[in-house]
Amino acid sequence: MIRLEKRPTPSQTWSYLTPLVAVIATMIAGGMLFAFLGKDPIAVIRTIFWDPIFGEFAFYYRGQLLVKAGPLILIAIGLSLGFKAGIWNIGAEGQYIMGAIFGAAVGLAFYPMEARWLIFPLMIIAGALGGCLWAMIPGILKTRFNTNEILVSLLLVYVAEAILASMSLGMLRNPEGAGFPGSRNLRQYESAANNELIAGWGMHWGVVAAFIAVIFAYILLSRHIMGFNIRLTGESPRAARFAGVNPTRLVLFCLGISGALAGLAGMFEVAGPAGQISIDFNVGYGFTAIIVAFLGRLHPIGILLAGLLMALTYIGGEAAQASLGLPGAAIQAFQGMLLFFLLAFDVLTNFRIRLSREVAP
Amino acid sequence: MDLSINPILLVASLMVASTPILLAAIGELVVEKAGVLNLGVEGMMIVGAICGFAIAVETGSPAVGFVAAALGGAVLSMLFGFLTQYLLSNQVATGLALTLFGLGLSSLMGQSYVGVKPPSTPKLDIPILSDLPVVGPMIFSHDLMVYISLAIIVAVWAFLKYTRGGLILRAVGESHDAAHALGYNVIFVRLGAIAFGGACAGLGGAYLSLVRVPQWTEGMTAGAGWIALAIVVFASWRAGRVLLGAYLFGGITVLQLNLQAAGVAIPVELLSMSPYLITILVLVIISSDRNRAALNAPASLGRAFHASH
Numbered sequence: 001m002i003r004l005e006k007r008p009t010p011s012q013t014w015s016y017l018t019p020l021v022a023v024i025a026t027m028i029a030g031g032m033l034f035a036f037l038g039k040d041p042i043a044v045i046r047t048i049f050w051d052p053i054f055g056e057f058a059f060y061y062r063g064q065l066l067v068k069a070g071p072l073i074l075i076a077i078g079l080s081l082g083f084k085a086g087i088w089n090i091g092a093e094g095q096y097i098m099g100a101i102f103g104a105a106v107g108l109a110f111y112p113m114e115a116r117w118l119i120f121p122l123m124i125i126a127g128a129l130g131g132c133l134w135a136m137i138p139g140i141l142k143t144r145f146n147t148n149e150i151l152v153s154l155l156l157v158y159v160a161e162a163i164l165a166s167m168s169l170g171m172l173r174n175p176e177g178a179g180f181p182g183s184r185n186l187r188q189y190e191s192a193a194n195n196e197l198i199a200g201w202g203m204h205w206g207v208v209a210a211f212i213a214v215i216f217a218y219i220l221l222s223r224h225i226m227g228f229n230i231r232l233t234g235e236s237p238r239a240a241r242f243a244g245v246n247p248t249r250l251v252l253f254c255l256g257i258s259g260a261l262a263g264l265a266g267m268f269e270v271a272g273p274a275g276q277i278s279i280d281f282n283v284g285y286g287f288t289a290i291i292v293a294f295l296g297r298l299h300p301i302g303i304l305l306a307g308l309l310m311a312l313t314y315i316g317g318e319a320a321q322a323s324l325g326l327p328g329a330a331i332q333a334f335q336g337m338l339l340f341f342l343l344a345f346d347v348l349t350n351f352r353i354r355l356s357r358e359v360a361p
Numbered sequence: 362m363d364l365s366i367n368p369i370l371l372v373a374s375l376m377v378a379s380t381p382i383l384l385a386a387i388g389e390l391v392v393e394k395a396g397v398l399n400l401g402v403e404g405m406m407i408v409g410a411i412c413g414f415a416i417a418v419e420t421g422s423p424a425v426g427f428v429a430a431a432l433g434g435a436v437l438s439m440l441f442g443f444l445t446q447y448l449l450s451n452q453v454a455t456g457l458a459l460t461l462f463g464l465g466l467s468s469l470m471g472q473s474y475v476g477v478k479p480p481s482t483p484k485l486d487i488p489i490l491s492d493l494p495v496v497g498p499m500i501f502s503h504d505l506m507v508y509i510s511l512a513i514i515v516a517v518w519a520f521l522k523y524t525r526g527g528l529i530l531r532a533v534g535e536s537h538d539a540a541h542a543l544g545y546n547v548i549f550v551r552l553g554a555i556a557f558g559g560a561c562a563g564l565g566g567a568y569l570s571l572v573r574v575p576q577w578t579e580g581m582t583a584g585a586g587w588i589a590l591a592i593v594v595f596a597s598w599r600a601g602r603v604l605l606g607a608y609l610f611g612g613i614t615v616l617q618l619n620l621q622a623a624g625v626a627i628p629v630e631l632l633s634m635s636p637y638l639i640t641i642l643v644l645v646i647i648s649s650d651r652n653r654a655a656l657n658a659p660a661s662l663g664r665a666f667h668a669s670h
């Protein structure tokens with residue numbers, strides 16, 4: 001009979017190994033899914049994980065890698081702080097949208113003035129502010145009225161989507177766009193554009209911000225009292241209360257930071273790769289970032305690696321869609337599967353598996 | 362501008378609009394009463410929606426479709442059950458995974474069904490009741506699922522209040538250690554509750570794709586699963602209030618759609634976000650009384666159970 005025995009302390013080895021095991025298990029299960037869809041599983045897996053980095057057209061895909069990984073890492077870093085403390089902000093998608101709207105609105109307000117030194121920094125501040133304010137709604141409702149932040153932050157995603165539609169049809173619509181929905185293209189507006197810093201690398205200011213966020217989160221968690229409080233609250237909320245951690249401040253801090261980072265990601269996206277506010281501007285980075293945060297074990301360095309891997313599945317998925325006719329939804333299911341396997345294998349971190357004969361307790 | 366909204370039609374469409382959320386919410390209520398927080402309602406709903414739709418199209422029978430939807434939802438929920446009950450994974454994270462996976466899986470399954478018309482679900486024609494003036498078209502001329510959903514509410518209420526099984530389920534949700542010490546199989550009870558919740562969510566999803574819309578589009582549940590979760594909180598974990606909450610919500614949805622159609626001078630975006638805003642508002646009102654909210658929630662809600670011996 002198989003029995004689980006709780007480990008006295010979580011296993012360090014397994015906590016590093018589970019993401020790898022989960023990725024391999026997902027490749028096997030995903031391969032079965034692809035085979036079921038009538039595709040050659042080996043070819044699909046190679047197209048997704050190998051070709052974008054080492055294949056014939058890698059020079060194109062490598063740049064895309066950072067473009068996709070940037071927002072994922074930026075959002076996931078913010079989410080991981082809250083998740084560590086048991087504060088579940090799952091509405092990053094909404095904060096991402098609001099950051100983009102705020103950032104774009106500031107940029108467009110200055111159009112056609114040329115003053116990059118002023119406009120671009122202002123857009124960055126506005127983007128962070130937009131996401132932060134949107135995340136403050138569940139934060140304040142939780143601390144003031146004891147409302148569940150999971151439900152409120154998620155429901156606000158739908159509200160943000162409605163605002164996005166309204167903005168791209170109304171206030172932010174391009175006046176010279178012949179009535180088509182969508183704003184002016186910010187990439188063609190020199191002062192607001194978030195273009196590649198080095199041609200072909202995919203490196204834009206959003207990616208730089210993501211790297212800074214990784215370092216910032218690492219220092220916060222390992223060296224700062226706030227990071228200690230976050231970890232303490234996650235491990236034992238009661239102990240944290242006795243130690244004098246102010247739960248209200250902690251909730252607002254975690255939600256505020258994660259909202260601001262998601263807002264930044266949205267702002268950099270709208271000024272760079274996406275270029276404009278449009279109805280279908282958001283593509284689900286806010287939700288995929290949840291998987292990234294868990295896959296990275298809520299650790300900044302882990303999230304950096306997980307973000308790159310998840311970006312790879314996006315790019316490889318698109319490549320497989322183009323060359324092998326793999327349905328786009330298959331990648332979404334694949335990513336969801338990854339989170340399942342990760343959570344399943346996590347049991348090995350906290351428990352030992354014992355094969356035992358029936359013994360008297 | 363024409364503001365004359367027909368009250369008979371309003372109530373009739375309210376019942377149809379509420380049914381998906383009603384089904385999902387009553388299922389989740391049972392799950393939470395057993396002490397499990399399953400945030401995967403949205404994922405199970407949408408998988409139920411496509412399972413029911415696909416099977417109904419293939420067989421030509423909506424009834425078979427609904428059965429398939431319930432099965433699909435239950436099977437998916439067992440994935441959650443296995444992970445949280447046997448592998449003791451975090452319930453919040455696993456529920457989210459279920460939703461993300463369900464959304465992906467459903468759009469994968471539904472690719473060849475976009476734009477297909479499902480077989481229509483017949484409306485009942487109850488001999489005398491349906492012919493009553495006013496009340497007849499308002500309440501007694503819906504399809505069978507509306508009445509089944511009401512029957513499920515009554516059954517859950519009676520089960521939790523009057524039966525031994527209901528007592529055991531509640532005991533498991535309030536204190537799993539005590540229930541275990543009394544000799545009840547906590548994991549078995551919880552798995553049963555999770556499967557029931559999955560089946561109900563699947564039925565709710567299929568009602569959306571087969572009756573309410575009726576069509577298949579990707580992501581068609583549009584947050585209905587999350588609203589169902591909010592309604593369970595609103596209902597303070599009581600079956601009767603789930604009915605109230607779901608019908609209230611359905612009423613708002615129908616009313617805002619009617620107002621949109623009537624061309625009232627309120628921005629369309631504001632109207633279409635109103636169901637979500639009102640759900641948040643209701644959550645705030647219910648949760649603000651800390652003592653009452655804490656009193657009603659099952660005490661072991663969201664806590665993992667691991668029997669050491």
